[in-house]
Amino acid sequence: MSHSEDLLSAWVETVEDYAIILLDTAGNIASWNYGAERLLRHTEAEVLGKPSKIIYTEEDVANGVPEQELNTALATGRARDERWHVRKDRTRFWGFGFLSVLRAEDGTPRGFVKAFRDLTERKRMEDELRRQAEDLRDVDRRRNEFLAMLSHELRNPLSPILNSVYILNNRFGSHDPMIMTTCKTIERQVMSLKRMIDDLLDVSRIAKQKLVLDKRPVALGEILRHAVDDVRPLATERHQELTLRMDATADVLLEADPVRLVQVFVNLLTNAAKFTESGGKIWLTSRLEAAEVVVEVRDSGVGIAPDMLARVFELFTQADHSLSRRQGGLGIGLALVRNLVELHGGLVEVHSDGPGKGSVFVVRLPVLPKKVEAEAVADGDTGAPDAPSRRILIVEDNVDSARSLGLLLELSGHETFVAHDGPTALEMARELRPDVVMLDIGLPGMSGYEVAEVLNRESDALLIAMTGYAEDEKARQAGFQHYLVKPIDRDDLLALLGDGPTAPR
Template identity: 50%
Template sequence: PLIDQHRHQLTVTLPPKPIWLNADASRLEQVVVNLLTNAAKYTQDGGHIWLSLQEEGWDCVLRVRDTGVGIAPELLPRIFDLFTQAERSQDRSQGGLGIGLALVQRLVEMHHGKVEVHSSLGQGSEFVVRLPMLLTAEAQSPSSQTEMTKQTGPSLQVLVVDDNVDTAGSLAMLLEASGHEVRMAHDGPTALEAALKYRPNVMLLDLGLPGLNGFEVAKRLRQQPVFQNVVVVAMTGYGQEADRQRSFDAGFNHHLVKPADFGKVQEILATVSAKATRTDSPDKQAV
């Protein structure tokens, strides 16, 4: 719909014969959708988008190229970080939160592949996904399917709180792709209700929430004994020392500044999982 809305010309080039992959079709579909959506957002009305698929050596290579506004050189190293506000368009209404690209990178890496970007301001962008091919159309073994979805430590219950519905949904998809159970809330009061009902191991909490801000949500959580050991992570655009201190004073365990590297989130979750593994009592909150 976005491509039609902006009257983009879409050119699709496919190989003459199928390419076989050891892959999760729904997750690869999400990769393609996110890359095409990203291209459509940052390509002017009437522009051109190319999607191609081909074999290169032992790799299946997917390319999505556009004639859009391009990416500034200083942004390129962070383009796959969480919440990267892409300074690629004067029209901020188009969006720009980079969780979609962070999800692309995570899903590609789960398939033992890699994704890279080539771009210059005013000259469009090209995203290249490389995935290892199967030599034949052999069936996937159960072990390979398990390996694709494995994570470090047990699955955690994570509550994502952000008033931007798209941001929360994309982050939830990233976490689910990493093997965790996720619930979402979009304002302060709902976050407290969800925490009481869901009893999460970890909360990823935006600070600028309607109803009650993130600081107040954290303070009220810490007033209840059942939430003393829940790991609460601030997700914010403010990174001064005073901002960090205010977070810790309110009861946050971690303070991540947007754009945040999803690897940092994974490190926090891995630490929580490791502690959960050592927790013997099922009645004790695993942190």
């Protein structure tokens, strides 16, 4: 043995953290350093001449792993070794290292060297992290299921409440100002709760990248006026001055999902109203800058501290928790605003000179090129005459929802019939031949999807899905022409039937 080999052998013997084992060409142990004695708890004398398989688990030995490693090292020069190993007392540890072939000057194999160390603790930590990640995925899955169920269970009772309010206001509101005011208050609070449910579910869908925009050319003025109409009752209740100024941008077209953009500006205006004192002012303004439209929501409210400006769009962030608790809210509205604006290819930012000095939220959105805008206007709907009375079949297992919706539609001159389950609905549809079928998705037994598939084969009726789950892709696949989320907005419904104001979607 040369001097250099003597030095190498001496160094190998002193290594404590790595087990270093020399094997002959048959895979039998020829040398065993101190690190191997510490890790594997055999003395060198106990293992010399024995096959290396004594340090492998029984299952690896049965699967030929020791031989596979030797063959890999012979073929490629080195084999990675990361697996469970066994000590003298048969306890296991996770070993990580390599097996390399040793060759003579003429290339003939002289044996092998196996070097590895104990990484059991790292393996345990990695397994624990994987387990935690799986637990988090399971929690996320159950959370989403809970949110969907919560949405359904909260929306269902809201439907008959809102329908009943519409009916009361229609029948008696014009004769009694107190009834009209009370109905408007209930309607406003129901829709506020509906928006909170929508926001919560939308944040979850965006996080899972499952929120799909239904884009079409839409006028900015239509969006902003709709948002102002939605928020004005809140501003009026708080004695706030809400001003809309569009500076010749009302007819500018955007490629956008109108429902989602209305949601953006309703959230910003609601936020401004909540954090502006009674008697304060809120301005919604818009202007053109090159190929963008810039929309600002400015208020004279409580303002935002400098250290909070960078965080206001984060989920569940509220600048003043005591004030937030008094004003309500979940701390998700601004996070949703940012995500929806970015999905439209835009940007949103916030400015404030500090507490007590108000704030301004700036939304920048791309506008349609002039050529596309002209084509969109040329192809636009010029309006249609009111539709005649429709024969409508309402399929809803909630008796109060079905009855109140029927009454509401009858007040608009339609003829209505009610079924509370799928089979009954199919029998009535075959007999009555309705023009429209309003079909609840979550029917007991035969689901609304299944009923819709049969109706599509047997009838040419307009199918409108009604649901509290707020997911519409499956409804489209089942053949529904329209999709309404509970509680159903009366104007949206009448617009679908052709005898009400045009809804934004």
